[in-house]
Amino acid sequence: MSIGSYRSYLKQEALIADDDFEWALTCRRALHRIPELGFDLPRTRAFVAEALTKLDFNVDERAYGQSGLVASIEGPEPGPTIMLRADMDALPIEEVADREGRSTIPGNSHACGHDGHMAIALTVGRILARQRQSLAGRLVLCFQPSEEPGGGALAMIRDGVLERYNPAQCYGLHLWSELQTGQLAVTEKALFASCDKLSWTIKGSGGHGAIPHLAHDTVGALAQLIQANYHLVAREVDAQEAAVISIGQLAAGSIHNVIPEMISAGGTLRTESPSSRAFILERLKEIAEAIGRQFKVSISLEASGSIPACISAPSAVANVRSAAAGSLSGVCDANVDYSTLAGEDMAEFLLRVPGCYFLVGCGNADRGIIAPHHTSEFDLDEDALAIGASVLASSILNAIRE
Ligand SMILES: [Zn+2]
Numbered sequence: 001m002s003i004g005s006y007r008s009y010l011k012q013e014a015l016i017a018d019d020d021f022e023w024a025l026t027c028r029r030a031l032h033r034i035p036e037l038g039f040d041l042p043r044t045r046a047f048v049a050e051a052l053t054k055l056d057f058n059v060d061e062r063a064y065g066q067s068g069l070v071a072s073i074e075g076p077e078p079g080p081t082i083m084l085r086a087d088m089d090a091l092p093i094e095e096v097a098d099r100e101g102r103s104t105i106p107g108n109s110h111a112c113g114h115d116g117h118m119a120i121a122l123t124v125g126r127i128l129a130r131q132r133q134s135l136a137g138r139l140v141l142c143f144q145p146s147e148e149p150g151g152g153a154l155a156m157i158r159d160g161v162l163e164r165y166n167p168a169q170c171y172g173l174h175l176w177s178e179l180q181t182g183q184l185a186v187t188e189k190a191l192f193a194s195c196d197k198l199s200w201t202i203k204g205s206g207g208h209g210a211i212p213h214l215a216h217d218t219v220g221a222l223a224q225l226i227q228a229n230y231h232l233v234a235r236e237v238d239a240q241e242a243a244v245i246s247i248g249q250l251a252a253g254s255i256h257n258v259i260p261e262m263i264s265a266g267g268t269l270r271t272e273s274p275s276s277r278a279f280i281l282e283r284l285k286e287i288a289e290a291i292g293r294q295f296k297v298s299i300s301l302e303a304s305g306s307i308p309a310c311i312s313a314p315s316a317v318a319n320v321r322s323a324a325a326g327s328l329s330g331v332c333d334a335n336v337d338y339s340t341l342a343g344e345d346m347a348e349f350l351l352r353v354p355g356c357y358f359l360v361g362c363g364n365a366d367r368g369i370i371a372p373h374h375t376s377e378f379d380l381d382e383d384a385l386a387i388g389a390s391v392l393a394s395s396i397l398n399a400i401r402e
Protein backbone atom coordinates (compact mmCIF):
# COMPACT_ATOMS: atom_id res chain seq x y z
CA MET A 1 0.00 0.00 0.00
CA SER A 2 1.38 3.39 -0.95
CA ILE A 3 1.62 6.00 1.76
CA GLY A 4 1.81 8.77 -0.82
CA SER A 5 2.99 12.27 -0.23
CA TYR A 6 0.53 13.33 2.46
CA ARG A 7 3.29 14.34 4.88
CA SER A 8 4.26 17.32 2.71
CA TYR A 9 0.94 18.95 3.63
CA LEU A 10 1.45 18.54 7.36
CA LYS A 11 3.67 19.86 10.12
CA GLN A 12 5.67 17.40 12.20
CA GLU A 13 3.31 17.94 15.12
CA ALA A 14 0.15 17.01 13.16
CA LEU A 15 -1.69 14.27 15.02
CA ILE A 16 -1.80 11.65 12.28
CA ALA A 17 0.77 8.82 12.04
CA ASP A 18 1.59 6.62 9.05
CA ASP A 19 -0.45 3.73 10.39
CA ASP A 20 -3.44 6.06 10.93
CA PHE A 21 -3.16 7.08 7.29
CA GLU A 22 -2.97 3.43 6.21
CA TRP A 23 -6.12 2.80 8.23
CA ALA A 24 -7.80 5.76 6.47
CA LEU A 25 -6.85 4.37 3.05
CA THR A 26 -8.03 0.87 3.94
CA CYS A 27 -11.38 2.19 5.20
CA ARG A 28 -11.95 4.53 2.29
CA ARG A 29 -11.09 1.93 -0.34
CA ALA A 30 -13.29 -0.75 1.28
CA LEU A 31 -16.22 1.66 1.58
CA HIS A 32 -15.67 2.91 -1.95
CA ARG A 33 -16.39 -0.59 -3.26
CA ILE A 34 -19.79 -0.88 -1.54
CA PRO A 35 -21.65 2.38 -2.28
CA GLU A 36 -25.23 2.25 -1.00
CA LEU A 37 -28.06 4.76 -1.28
CA GLY A 38 -30.24 6.87 1.01
CA PHE A 39 -31.38 5.07 4.12
CA ASP A 40 -30.58 1.62 2.71
CA LEU A 41 -27.01 1.11 3.93
CA PRO A 42 -26.64 -2.40 5.40
CA ARG A 43 -23.11 -3.18 4.17
CA THR A 44 -21.77 0.31 4.86
CA ARG A 45 -23.23 0.29 8.34
CA ALA A 46 -21.80 -3.17 9.07
CA PHE A 47 -18.33 -2.08 7.92
CA VAL A 48 -18.38 1.07 10.06
CA ALA A 49 -19.73 -0.79 13.11
CA GLU A 50 -16.99 -3.40 12.83
CA ALA A 51 -14.28 -0.74 12.48
CA LEU A 52 -15.61 1.10 15.54
CA THR A 53 -15.67 -2.11 17.55
CA LYS A 54 -12.01 -2.70 16.62
CA LEU A 55 -11.25 0.79 17.94
CA ASP A 56 -12.96 -0.12 21.22
CA PHE A 57 -15.78 2.40 20.84
CA ASN A 58 -19.13 1.93 22.54
CA VAL A 59 -21.39 1.31 19.55
CA ASP A 60 -24.97 2.41 20.23
CA GLU A 61 -27.43 -0.36 19.45
CA ARG A 62 -30.12 2.09 18.33
CA ALA A 63 -30.40 2.92 14.62
CA TYR A 64 -31.11 6.65 14.75
CA GLY A 65 -32.82 7.75 11.53
CA GLN A 66 -33.45 4.17 10.32
CA SER A 67 -29.82 3.41 9.52
CA GLY A 68 -27.70 6.03 11.30
CA LEU A 69 -24.91 4.72 13.50
CA VAL A 70 -23.55 6.35 16.65
CA ALA A 71 -20.56 5.36 18.77
CA SER A 72 -18.62 7.03 21.57
CA ILE A 73 -15.50 6.89 23.69
CA GLU A 74 -14.81 8.83 26.84
CA GLY A 75 -11.78 9.56 28.89
CA PRO A 76 -11.35 8.92 32.62
CA GLU A 77 -12.22 12.53 33.51
CA PRO A 78 -15.63 14.11 32.91
CA GLY A 79 -15.87 16.90 30.31
CA PRO A 80 -17.77 18.09 27.27
CA THR A 81 -19.21 15.83 24.61
CA ILE A 82 -18.02 16.70 21.11
CA MET A 83 -19.82 15.19 18.12
CA LEU A 84 -18.25 14.45 14.75
CA ARG A 85 -20.72 13.85 11.97
CA ALA A 86 -19.99 11.98 8.73
CA ASP A 87 -22.47 11.11 6.00
CA MET A 88 -22.60 7.58 4.62
CA ASP A 89 -24.63 7.49 1.43
CA ALA A 90 -23.57 7.29 -2.22
CA LEU A 91 -25.25 8.23 -5.50
CA PRO A 92 -27.07 6.32 -8.26
CA ILE A 93 -24.26 7.09 -10.74
CA GLU A 94 -22.30 4.40 -12.59
CA GLU A 95 -18.59 4.86 -11.93
CA VAL A 96 -16.17 4.92 -14.89
CA ALA A 97 -15.46 1.37 -15.95
CA ASP A 98 -11.67 1.23 -16.01
CA ARG A 99 -10.84 2.41 -12.52
CA GLU A 100 -8.98 0.23 -10.05
CA GLY A 101 -10.91 -0.41 -6.85
CA ARG A 102 -14.14 0.81 -8.39
CA SER A 103 -17.65 0.26 -7.07
CA THR A 104 -18.83 -3.34 -7.01
CA ILE A 105 -22.50 -2.32 -6.90
CA PRO A 106 -23.75 -1.73 -10.45
CA GLY A 107 -25.22 1.72 -10.98
CA ASN A 108 -23.97 3.18 -7.67
CA SER A 109 -20.83 5.07 -6.77
CA HIS A 110 -19.39 7.29 -4.04
CA ALA A 111 -19.44 10.25 -6.44
CA CYS A 112 -19.66 12.83 -3.65
CA GLY A 113 -16.79 11.56 -1.49
CA HIS A 114 -18.81 10.40 1.52
CA ASP A 115 -16.60 7.27 1.59
CA GLY A 116 -13.78 9.68 2.43
CA HIS A 117 -15.86 11.38 5.13
CA MET A 118 -16.45 8.03 6.85
CA ALA A 119 -12.76 7.10 6.55
CA ILE A 120 -11.78 10.45 8.08
CA ALA A 121 -14.22 10.04 10.99
CA LEU A 122 -12.89 6.52 11.63
CA THR A 123 -9.34 7.87 11.55
CA VAL A 124 -10.17 10.65 14.01
CA GLY A 125 -11.71 7.91 16.15
CA ARG A 126 -8.46 5.94 15.96
CA ILE A 127 -6.33 8.97 16.88
CA LEU A 128 -8.50 9.91 19.85
CA ALA A 129 -8.89 6.32 21.02
CA ARG A 130 -5.09 6.22 21.34
CA GLN A 131 -5.20 9.31 23.57
CA ARG A 132 -8.16 8.12 25.55
CA GLN A 133 -6.39 8.09 28.91
CA SER A 134 -5.76 11.83 28.67
CA LEU A 135 -9.29 12.76 27.53
CA ALA A 136 -11.48 14.82 29.82
CA GLY A 137 -14.73 14.43 27.93
CA ARG A 138 -16.36 12.33 25.28
CA LEU A 139 -16.13 11.94 21.50
CA VAL A 140 -19.31 10.88 19.72
CA LEU A 141 -19.05 9.73 16.11
CA CYS A 142 -22.31 10.19 14.28
CA PHE A 143 -22.67 8.40 10.93
CA GLN A 144 -25.63 9.82 9.06
CA PRO A 145 -27.71 8.21 6.28
CA SER A 146 -29.46 9.93 3.37
CA GLU A 147 -27.59 13.19 2.90
CA GLU A 148 -27.99 13.12 -0.89
CA PRO A 149 -31.77 12.74 -1.13
CA GLY A 150 -31.93 14.68 2.16
CA GLY A 151 -33.72 14.00 5.40
CA GLY A 152 -31.04 11.88 7.08
CA ALA A 153 -29.87 14.47 9.62
CA LEU A 154 -33.40 15.38 10.62
CA ALA A 155 -34.36 11.70 10.90
CA MET A 156 -31.51 11.12 13.38
CA ILE A 157 -32.45 14.24 15.32
CA ARG A 158 -36.11 13.19 15.47
CA ASP A 159 -34.99 9.82 16.81
CA GLY A 160 -33.34 11.63 19.71
CA VAL A 161 -29.62 11.48 18.93
CA LEU A 162 -29.04 15.00 20.30
CA GLU A 163 -31.08 14.40 23.48
CA ARG A 164 -29.30 11.09 24.06
CA TYR A 165 -25.76 12.50 23.70
CA ASN A 166 -26.26 16.22 24.37
CA PRO A 167 -23.17 17.39 22.46
CA ALA A 168 -21.65 20.75 23.42
CA GLN A 169 -20.28 21.14 19.88
CA CYS A 170 -20.56 19.39 16.55
CA TYR A 171 -17.93 19.20 13.79
CA GLY A 172 -17.74 17.84 10.27
CA LEU A 173 -16.24 18.43 6.85
CA HIS A 174 -16.87 17.89 3.18
CA LEU A 175 -14.06 16.89 0.82
CA TRP A 176 -14.33 19.32 -2.08
CA SER A 177 -12.92 18.73 -5.53
CA GLU A 178 -13.20 22.36 -6.66
CA LEU A 179 -10.48 23.09 -4.09
CA GLN A 180 -7.00 21.60 -4.45
CA THR A 181 -5.46 19.32 -1.85
CA GLY A 182 -3.96 21.58 0.80
CA GLN A 183 -6.73 24.18 0.54
CA LEU A 184 -9.36 24.57 3.27
CA ALA A 185 -12.45 26.77 3.30
CA VAL A 186 -13.67 27.74 6.78
CA THR A 187 -16.11 30.59 7.22
CA GLU A 188 -18.47 32.27 9.68
CA LYS A 189 -20.78 32.97 6.74
CA ALA A 190 -23.08 30.38 5.14
CA LEU A 191 -20.83 27.68 3.64
CA PHE A 192 -23.81 25.96 2.03
CA ALA A 193 -27.13 27.55 1.17
CA SER A 194 -30.66 26.92 2.35
CA CYS A 195 -32.62 24.79 -0.10
CA ASP A 196 -36.35 24.73 -0.77
CA LYS A 197 -38.05 22.56 -3.35
CA LEU A 198 -40.74 24.69 -5.02
CA SER A 199 -43.80 23.18 -6.73
CA TRP A 200 -46.32 25.30 -8.62
CA THR A 201 -49.66 24.04 -9.94
CA ILE A 202 -51.52 26.23 -12.44
CA LYS A 203 -55.14 25.35 -13.16
CA GLY A 204 -57.57 26.94 -15.62
CA SER A 205 -60.21 25.96 -18.13
CA GLY A 206 -57.73 25.56 -21.01
CA GLY A 207 -59.17 25.59 -24.53
CA HIS A 208 -58.57 25.61 -28.29
CA GLY A 209 -55.31 27.15 -29.43
CA ALA A 210 -57.17 29.08 -32.14
CA ILE A 211 -59.49 30.87 -29.70
CA PRO A 212 -57.43 31.73 -26.60
CA HIS A 213 -59.80 34.59 -25.75
CA LEU A 214 -62.35 31.95 -24.70
CA ALA A 215 -59.80 30.01 -22.64
CA HIS A 216 -58.07 30.65 -19.33
CA ASP A 217 -54.48 30.74 -20.50
CA THR A 218 -52.41 28.54 -18.21
CA VAL A 219 -49.35 28.70 -20.51
CA GLY A 220 -49.40 32.50 -20.64
CA ALA A 221 -49.60 32.52 -16.84
CA LEU A 222 -46.64 30.14 -16.61
CA ALA A 223 -44.49 32.31 -18.89
CA GLN A 224 -45.29 35.38 -16.82
CA LEU A 225 -44.69 33.49 -13.58
CA ILE A 226 -41.19 32.37 -14.58
CA GLN A 227 -40.24 35.91 -15.64
CA ALA A 228 -41.62 37.46 -12.46
CA ASN A 229 -39.90 34.91 -10.19
CA TYR A 230 -36.52 35.44 -11.84
CA HIS A 231 -37.04 39.21 -11.74
CA LEU A 232 -37.82 39.02 -8.01
CA VAL A 233 -34.36 37.66 -7.20
CA ALA A 234 -32.61 40.07 -9.55
CA ARG A 235 -34.40 43.25 -8.45
CA GLU A 236 -35.85 42.81 -4.94
CA VAL A 237 -33.06 40.97 -3.11
CA ASP A 238 -29.96 42.87 -1.97
CA ALA A 239 -27.35 42.25 -4.66
CA GLN A 240 -24.78 41.63 -1.89
CA GLU A 241 -26.76 38.59 -0.71
CA ALA A 242 -26.51 35.40 -2.71
CA ALA A 243 -29.88 33.94 -3.70
CA VAL A 244 -31.04 32.00 -6.72
CA ILE A 245 -34.22 30.48 -8.11
CA SER A 246 -34.06 27.94 -10.92
CA ILE A 247 -37.04 26.24 -12.51
CA GLY A 248 -36.04 22.90 -13.92
CA GLN A 249 -39.20 20.88 -14.29
CA LEU A 250 -42.31 21.53 -16.38
CA ALA A 251 -45.28 19.33 -17.23
CA ALA A 252 -47.78 20.94 -19.57
CA GLY A 253 -50.08 19.80 -22.33
CA SER A 254 -49.96 16.92 -24.79
CA ILE A 255 -50.62 18.51 -28.18
CA HIS A 256 -49.56 21.75 -29.86
CA ASN A 257 -53.00 23.28 -30.44
CA VAL A 258 -54.64 22.84 -27.04
CA ILE A 259 -54.09 25.17 -24.10
CA PRO A 260 -53.79 22.71 -21.20
CA GLU A 261 -56.05 22.78 -18.14
CA MET A 262 -53.21 22.11 -15.80
CA ILE A 263 -49.49 22.83 -15.66
CA SER A 264 -47.04 21.85 -12.98
CA ALA A 265 -43.64 23.40 -12.53
CA GLY A 266 -40.81 22.51 -10.16
CA GLY A 267 -37.87 24.60 -9.06
CA THR A 268 -35.36 25.24 -6.35
CA LEU A 269 -34.66 28.26 -4.15
CA ARG A 270 -31.21 28.74 -2.58
CA THR A 271 -30.30 31.50 -0.17
CA GLU A 272 -27.54 32.30 2.31
CA SER A 273 -29.60 33.97 5.01
CA PRO A 274 -32.82 33.09 6.84
CA SER A 275 -34.17 36.61 6.29
CA SER A 276 -33.82 36.60 2.50
CA ARG A 277 -35.26 33.09 2.39
CA ALA A 278 -38.37 34.16 4.34
CA PHE A 279 -38.74 37.30 2.22
CA ILE A 280 -38.47 35.43 -1.09
CA LEU A 281 -40.90 32.68 -0.06
CA GLU A 282 -43.45 35.31 0.95
CA ARG A 283 -43.02 37.27 -2.30
CA LEU A 284 -43.23 34.10 -4.44
CA LYS A 285 -46.68 33.46 -2.96
CA GLU A 286 -47.82 37.05 -3.62
CA ILE A 287 -46.55 36.85 -7.20
CA ALA A 288 -48.36 33.55 -7.81
CA GLU A 289 -51.62 35.01 -6.50
CA ALA A 290 -51.29 38.21 -8.53
CA ILE A 291 -50.54 36.40 -11.80
CA GLY A 292 -53.37 33.96 -11.09
CA ARG A 293 -55.77 36.91 -10.82
CA GLN A 294 -54.38 38.53 -13.96
CA PHE A 295 -54.85 35.37 -16.07
CA LYS A 296 -58.01 34.13 -14.29
CA VAL A 297 -56.33 30.86 -13.35
CA SER A 298 -55.45 29.42 -9.96
CA ILE A 299 -51.77 29.13 -9.03
CA SER A 300 -50.73 27.27 -5.91
CA LEU A 301 -47.18 27.14 -4.56
CA GLU A 302 -45.75 24.63 -2.15
CA ALA A 303 -42.26 24.71 -0.60
CA SER A 304 -41.05 21.34 0.67
CA GLY A 305 -37.88 19.37 1.36
CA SER A 306 -36.39 22.43 2.99
CA ILE A 307 -33.01 22.55 4.66
CA PRO A 308 -31.56 25.63 6.36
CA ALA A 309 -28.32 27.35 5.39
CA CYS A 310 -25.21 25.67 6.84
CA ILE A 311 -23.71 28.26 9.20
CA SER A 312 -20.90 27.59 11.68
CA ALA A 313 -20.50 29.17 15.12
CA PRO A 314 -17.71 31.82 15.23
CA SER A 315 -15.97 30.18 18.23
CA ALA A 316 -15.87 26.78 16.49
CA VAL A 317 -14.63 28.42 13.28
CA ALA A 318 -11.80 29.99 15.31
CA ASN A 319 -11.03 26.57 16.77
CA VAL A 320 -10.77 24.93 13.32
CA ARG A 321 -8.62 27.80 12.07
CA SER A 322 -6.20 27.38 14.94
CA ALA A 323 -6.16 23.57 14.50
CA ALA A 324 -5.37 24.10 10.79
CA ALA A 325 -2.59 26.57 11.65
CA GLY A 326 -1.09 24.04 14.08
CA SER A 327 -1.39 21.04 11.72
CA LEU A 328 -0.82 22.21 8.17
CA SER A 329 2.53 22.97 6.53
CA GLY A 330 3.33 26.07 4.52
CA VAL A 331 2.21 24.50 1.23
CA CYS A 332 -1.38 24.66 2.49
CA ASP A 333 -3.83 27.53 2.37
CA ALA A 334 -6.39 27.19 5.15
CA ASN A 335 -8.14 30.47 4.43
CA VAL A 336 -9.65 29.99 1.01
CA ASP A 337 -12.61 32.31 0.50
CA TYR A 338 -15.28 29.96 -0.80
CA SER A 339 -18.94 29.18 -0.34
CA THR A 340 -21.53 27.48 -2.52
CA LEU A 341 -25.27 27.60 -3.10
CA ALA A 342 -25.37 23.80 -2.96
CA GLY A 343 -27.21 22.44 0.09
CA GLU A 344 -25.93 20.21 2.88
CA ASP A 345 -28.03 18.80 5.68
CA MET A 346 -25.25 19.11 8.28
CA ALA A 347 -27.10 22.44 8.57
CA GLU A 348 -29.75 20.66 10.68
CA PHE A 349 -27.15 19.78 13.32
CA LEU A 350 -25.56 23.24 13.24
CA LEU A 351 -28.98 24.84 13.68
CA ARG A 352 -29.26 23.08 17.05
CA VAL A 353 -25.66 22.64 18.23
CA PRO A 354 -22.84 25.16 17.80
CA GLY A 355 -20.05 23.79 15.68
CA CYS A 356 -18.14 24.05 12.45
CA TYR A 357 -18.48 22.47 9.03
CA PHE A 358 -15.68 23.16 6.57
CA LEU A 359 -14.36 22.14 3.17
CA VAL A 360 -11.13 20.25 2.58
CA GLY A 361 -9.78 20.37 -0.96
CA CYS A 362 -9.44 16.95 -2.63
CA GLY A 363 -8.85 17.97 -6.24
CA ASN A 364 -5.37 17.49 -7.63
CA ALA A 365 -4.82 18.73 -11.18
CA ASP A 366 -1.26 17.32 -11.26
CA ARG A 367 -2.65 13.84 -10.61
CA GLY A 368 -5.53 14.32 -13.06
CA ILE A 369 -8.11 14.47 -10.26
CA ILE A 370 -10.34 17.20 -11.65
CA ALA A 371 -13.85 15.79 -12.11
CA PRO A 372 -16.68 17.56 -10.26
CA HIS A 373 -18.78 15.91 -7.57
CA HIS A 374 -21.83 13.95 -8.75
CA THR A 375 -20.20 12.78 -12.00
CA SER A 376 -19.14 9.27 -13.05
CA GLU A 377 -15.49 10.44 -13.21
CA PHE A 378 -15.40 11.88 -9.68
CA ASP A 379 -12.43 10.85 -7.58
CA LEU A 380 -10.63 12.26 -4.59
CA ASP A 381 -6.95 12.76 -3.80
CA GLU A 382 -6.47 10.45 -0.84
CA ASP A 383 -3.83 12.75 0.70
CA ALA A 384 -6.81 14.92 1.63
CA LEU A 385 -7.91 12.20 4.08
CA ALA A 386 -4.81 12.90 6.17
CA ILE A 387 -5.43 16.65 6.09
CA GLY A 388 -9.08 16.29 7.10
CA ALA A 389 -8.33 13.80 9.87
CA SER A 390 -5.46 15.89 11.31
CA VAL A 391 -7.43 19.13 11.42
CA LEU A 392 -10.57 17.48 12.81
CA ALA A 393 -8.70 15.48 15.45
CA SER A 394 -6.89 18.61 16.59
CA SER A 395 -10.12 20.70 16.59
CA ILE A 396 -11.95 18.09 18.63
CA LEU A 397 -9.13 17.72 21.15
CA ASN A 398 -9.08 21.51 21.56
CA ALA A 399 -12.86 21.53 22.02
CA ILE A 400 -12.67 18.78 24.64
CA ARG A 401 -9.98 20.75 26.51
CA GLU A 402 -11.88 24.07 26.39
ZN1 LIG B 1 -23.37 15.26 -2.97
Ligand SMILES: [Zn+2]
Pocket residue numbers: 112113114147174
Ligand atom coordinates in the same frame (compact mmCIF):
# COMPACT_ATOMS: atom_id res chain seq x y z
ZN1 LIG C 1 -21.83 15.32 -0.26
